[in-house]
Amino acid sequence: MGPSRQTAPPRSVRQPVPPTTRAPGRQSDPAMTRVCNETFGSLPDGSPVVRFTLRSSSITLRVLSFGAIVTSLETEDRDGRAADLVLGFDTLEGYINKHPYFGAAIGRVANRIAQGKFSIDGKDYQLAINDGPNSLHGGLKGFDKVLWTPEILPNGVKFSMTSVDGDEGYPGELRVWVTYELNGEELSINYRATTSKTTPVNLTNHSYFNLAGHGIPTIYDHEVSIEAENYLPVDKTSIPTGEIASVVNTYFDLRNPVVLGNHIKNKLTEGFDHNFCLSLSKQRSPCARVYHRPSGRLLEVETTQPGIQFYTANFLDGSLKGKGGAIYPKHSAFCLETQNWPDAVNKMEFPDVLLRPNEEYNHTTWFKFSVVKQ
């Protein structure tokens, strides 16, 4: 995986996609996924937003053409009871309004760029500032607020969009493809991009998970492990200091599972909002595991990315009205944002975040949802 020679871009379809006639339902063939779609709402300019439903033998996933947003992800617990494991809204309005990126595709650069500044080949760039003194998750209008063009695939859906040269201050026209596929217990998200000028690119998904079900007020009974020997300490604006610190003898040592509630209460009262450093091999590698013992749900994450931002929803405050009237307080979800390291564009010693015109950005993350029987 990783940058390689450019391949032919995928064919895209025009919106709106006509409703499909295939009936949703449980699959007898575990390898098979059914995809159907319906109109979810309209943007203020009248453009229709389509919601796709992907059903495999064990996952039902819903994703929008607006922001390529995952709006729901249902699996069963060990007793066969289904729950929706991601935070979100019932209506399009919730996603159009300002919100903390629930379920969205994030770009052009996920995470923070210090003061929104960088330079490439001696030329300085200034991005919009939208998080204290920094630029966060693509700027004022990131990829989470864009209407993507969908294409239905046998096992999923592929979304494409073009970010124009100068979009949010970034150089080069960037073409982007994000593909969601279900394969039995596994959701894969593949990100590809090509550019006309050298630009930083860092794409991720910002789903907020709660393995007990969205709307359950905490994740304190979740057991988490992250396969990282190093993490990035940050300053008070959450920009990495530049140090690549060992996790040994710190509360960032998650190589063996910790029960989040105990761990946060004893050691890190605010919770996690940090990048953990993963394998730089660009090969599919296991990176995180979250087990919810009461339900038996187990989430295992693998990625080709060099980092993962582990965020325990520290800034949620219960003020948003979630799906079905749910309230989402602080620490009611966790995000596992596989990505390049924050502010890599300004830190020579961090993995290269620049995409050049003759290259292709190509990364995949796999989320496997299984159930541990007692």
Ligand code: BGC
């Ligand atoms: C960041 C958090 C931020 C959240 C929502 C995460 O990726 O690390 O600091 O609050 O996104 O914007």
